[in-house]
Each structure stands twice: as structure tokens, then as C-alpha cells.
Amino acid sequence: MSTAQTVPIYSDNYRFLREHIYSQAGIVFEDDKQYLFETRLSPIVRQLGLGSINDLCSLLKAGRETEVHRRVVEAMTTNETYFFRDPSQYDSIRSALLPRLREERRDTRRMRFWSAAASTGQEAYSLAMVLLEEGFGNWNLQILGTDFASKVVDRARSGKYQQIEVNRGLPASLLVKYFRRAGMEWQLSEEVRRLAQFETIDLRKSMRALGPFDLVFCRNVMIYFDSQTKDQILQELHSTLFRGGWLLLGGAETAIGVDRWFERQTIGAATVYVAK
Numbered sequence: 001m002s003t004a005q006t007v008p009i010y011s012d013n014y015r016f017l018r019e020h021i022y023s024q025a026g027i028v029f030e031d032d033k034q035y036l037f038e039t040r041l042s043p044i045v046r047q048l049g050l051g052s053i054n055d056l057c058s059l060l061k062a063g064r065e066t067e068v069h070r071r072v073v074e075a076m077t078t079n080e081t082y083f084f085r086d087p088s089q090y091d092s093i094r095s096a097l098l099p100r101l102r103e104e105r106r107d108t109r110r111m112r113f114w115s116a117a118a119s120t121g122q123e124a125y126s127l128a129m130v131l132l133e134e135g136f137g138n139w140n141l142q143i144l145g146t147d148f149a150s151k152v153v154d155r156a157r158s159g160k161y162q163q164i165e166v167n168r169g170l171p172a173s174l175l176v177k178y179f180r181r182a183g184m185e186w187q188l189s190e191e192v193r194r195l196a197q198f199e200t201i202d203l204r205k206s207m208r209a210l211g212p213f214d215l216v217f218c219r220n221v222m223i224y225f226d227s228q229t230k231d232q233i234l235q236e237l238h239s240t241l242f243r244g245g246w247l248l249l250g251g252a253e254t255a256i257g258v259d260r261w262f263e264r265q266t267i268g269a270a271t272v273y274v275a276k
């Protein structure tokens, strides 16, 4: 009997799937990534009681199952993240951005931050812990976390993490201070959670209305887009920042075209993009 594992994806269906994911999320897959589709879509094929990914494509082409469309696109997103990823960027926030804002905003005591492509929330919550540790607990702080995939946004909102997740990047002192055990998981304290709100947002949509922000993280997501999409997103991100506000990209990402809207600065070991 054929199973989802044994039936290869027909080439016209592979083309259909790539085009579908590109139109729904802007994510580009190269010609040779069939194995990724097989690994990530097989659980959906099994749950729906279908014989293969080709059957799933027939269902998608019929166009009625909007919930299945959403699950397929979300399954194809890469949600890898962890606490204090790229530590040098948090160092630059502590050493340069926060001292400046502490001075500039001493009257309003208000700061706004955005973790675009927040995944399961570790980036937003790492920043929240930095703000508390730096003594901004009685300021008016807002951290917006957004992601395309509702499954990760729901997890971010819950503020619950597994042992393996708190073992990645989170200093033990912060685990003890801001988390408590909840069965097999760790629950982030209300003090940290109240600083961050999470929404489902597609980065390809207009984002001007979300700002203005003092800092935007847009890390490890542009790598999945083509240059036209990247360019459009960079321009939109710029429109959400205060002049002088910071954009932080992933450690290994180089943003071609970024110089039109941002000035590149090196702070310690981090590269920050300052809005012109």
C-alpha cells in the first residue's frame, strides 16, 4: 500500500506547492527542497487520513479547505529561535540604546519595541528581561511580537517553555528569577509577560500604522524572501522606526539595499542599522 512516505511528490505538485507558499507567505524554496515538504507535510497528510502529499495538493487545488491551506503554509515556516540569540546585539542594546533612551525619554518614560517574526516569543521576552534588569520596570514599555504563523503566536502568548527551550541561551539566574515550574514546563512570570503582546501579522503587508518604534528586531526571516520582497519589507520597517531608531537583523544576514534607509553602525561585536 502507498503511504505518504513512499509516494514522491509529482513535479507539477511540487511546483504548485512552491508557488502556493510563495504567494501565501513570500517564502522561496529552491528546486531541490522536496525532502523539506515531505518531512513537514507528512504529519498533515496522516492527520487528514490522506494517502500522499499529492492527495493533499488535490485538496488544496480544490480550494475549499481554508484551514488546511493555513496549516500547510504554517508547516512550511521555519520557527527556530532561542533566548538571547546573537548575545552581542543585547549587549549593544544595554550599552548604547538604553542609556540614550533613558536620557531622551526621561520625561515621558515611554519606549516601544517590535519583534517582527517573533516565532515562539523568546526574542521579545529576552528584551523584556533586559529592560527589567536595566531598571526600566516602572517605565511605560511596550514590546510587540508578531509572526505569520498563528501556531507560534499562540505559544508566545502562553509564555510557557519546555526544559530544552530554557536550556538554550537563557542564563540560569534569569530562569530562577523570572520563571516558575508548571508541570513539565516553565511558566514565565507575569512581570515579564505583561510587557509583550503578540499578534499574527504578515510582514509583506503595510506596517506603518504599527509604529513608531525605538527598536525593531527582524532577524532570521529575510533569508527566506526574494530580493524584491526584502527591499519592500526594509522600506516598511524603516517607516515604523523613529529617526535614529534601530533595526537589528540576524547575525549572519546582510541586507542589500539597507543603506538607502539606514546607517550601518558597529557597536561592540554587533552591527546595528540606524534609521535615517
Ligand SMILES: C[S@@+](CC[C@H](N)C(=O)[O-])C[C@H]1O[C@@H](n2cnc3c(N)ncnc32)[C@H](O)[C@@H]1O
Pocket: 025, 026, 027, 077, 078, 079, 080, 081, 082, 085, 116, 117, 118, 119, 120, 123, 146, 147, 148, 149, 152, 201, 202, 203, 204, 218, 219, 220, 221, 224, 250
Ligand atoms: C527562524 S524564525 C526567526 C525567529 C526570531 N526572529 C529569531 O531570530 O530567533 C522565522 C519566523 O519568521 C516567520 N515568517 C515567515 N514568513 C513570514 C511572513 N511573511 N511574515 C511574518 N513572519 C513570517 C516564521 O513563521 C518564523 O516564525
